[in-house]
Amino acid sequence: MTGYYEELLVEEQEAVTEVIQLLLRQTFLLERKFDKRAGRLAFVKEYRTCSKHLEFLTEYFKVAGIELHENAQMGLIYIQGETLWGEKLPRLATIYLLILKLIYDEQMAAVSSSSHIVTTMGAVNGKAGEFKVLRGLPSPTEMRRTVSLLKKYQIIEPLDVLEELNEHTRLIIYPCINAVLMGDDIRKLLNTFNEEDNIGEESAVQGTLEDMPE
Incomplete structure (x- = not known):
């Protein structure tokens, strides 16, 4: 070797x-x-x-x-590998990650010819609303912080200026989301985040997110 x-x-x-x-x-x-x-x-x-x-x-x-x-x-x-340890994510980042995976899978199933999917913040929050996993719409600061975190992990790439983030802000969802969430029942996982659940503020997803540079 x-x-x-x-x-x-x-x-x-x-x-x-x-x-x-x-x-x-x-x-x-x-x-x-x-x-x-x-x-x-x-x-x-x-x-x-x-x-x-x-x-x-x-x-x-x-x-x-x-x-x-x-x-x-x-x-x-x-x-x-079992020796790879993931970083715990804040609640909102975990919810967004699950929603993004759901949107990615849905669009890929709709005869998409690309492995990169484009969505919007409005679609992400709207889908989260359908599952009742958010305690109200996050503040712009919370959303920017969360989008920046997921960008850091190469899950998404904002196509518009992050400082002007709104419901029309476009996001590329990279295919590496499949390496983070593989074979999971995303809808079932989302149901564990509804408002009635008594869960902590941090959650780990698949143990694959490592501390990465920008």
């Missing part, structure tokens, strides 16, 4: 090392992310590096009891 790495050019070795560190920090890699300057989805070089050296990286992570998966259709590479 080390022989493969040692035979790479120094520049390629550095790129592989960077990908390993990145996956350990953020759990998943997206093939494409929205580039606001270009106004379109752009390819992520780290994803290409990981895909190119996938066999080596799979064996590397296997030593630590971590599985490396690639979903080429969705443009997603992610790691899973």
Whole structure:
């Protein structure tokens, strides 16, 4: 295994090392992310590096009891393992995460030709209202803080100015939401958040959200 790495050019070795560190920090890699300057989805070089050296990286992570998966259709590479611990999320962030997954699945089922889904804050809060999981509409500050947190984890990407967030603010939902919530009954989970439930202020989701850089 080390022989493969040692035979790479120094520049390629550095790129592989960077990908390993990145996956350990953020759990998943997206093939494409929205580039606001270009106004379109752009390819992520780290994803290409990981895909190119996938066999080596799979064996590397296997030593630590971590599985490396690639979903080429969705443009997603992610790691899973019992040694990976997730960060607890505030209640509102957890609710939004579940709602975003529900919206993502519904739109993907509606013959979507893209793995990236676009929704709005109004649609998110409206769907949350249908499930009665919010104790009133969150304040603009709470919503901005929550959107910023989910952006940090590469779950979403606001297409409009966050400081002017309102019901018309557009959000890209990235396919890595499937690496956070996999095989869960989202509607059932949402029902545990209704107003009558006596739950804490923080909740963990799947143990896959790691402390990531902006």
